[in-house]
Amino acid sequence: MKGPRHLGELQLAILRALWQQGDSAVSDVHAALRDRGLALTTIATMLRKMEEKGLVAHRENGRQFLYRARVAPELVQRNLVSELVSRLFDGDPLELVNHLLRAGEIELDELDALRRKVAEAERNAPRERP
Template sequence: METKPTNSELEILHVLWQRGPSLVRDVHDELSKRRTTGYTTVLKLMQIMAEKGLVRRNEDNRAHVYHAMVSESETQKGLTDDLVDRMFGGSAHRLALHALGSQKATPEELSEIRRLLDQMEERS
């Protein structure tokens, strides 16, 4: 399954993941908190996303209820894999190294990663 939403689609998906099934009005209100955006713009985007299968809508009521058809984690995976392929020669651990080194991490985050490494070592 191809899961590589555009920027605008991603913004909308974030709202749906956070709020759960929502009306266009809800999504528009949420997006408007951060930037100006027209109502029909959001509507159009969500209609297109429905055609693509990124969301599905319930048309029982006049105001259609939209819910995400792709999960946050599979979208993370899709976009991460894409970056790994395009920029890190297919090596995920090189991306991990880059991401780790590029930002300060809290001790909690560091130990969280160590725990994951431990798990991976056990299983190998």
């Protein structure tokens, strides 16, 4: 289960569309990204390239190709975040949270609420330890 290391901007946007919408025709993805004003063929090409890399897969439905993501959002998030953390915060994830606080992106009470929520969830479904 290797992680995709160098996702481009557009590729990530396409993955997000697929995650959100499930199986999608090229035109569906194109519609989801219409704010970018890209040609339909651009999306099609990108999907084909991404299939070569194993990021997506397709099945045929009549004339259409229905694409789906082959990588889980959690996996992509894990890779991208940990890459950012190592590049920017010396590999210390806590420093990232610290940054968010100091930059005013999150507030103490929000953090507190989240902390409580997660603690609650953990109590109900305890993590298995490897």
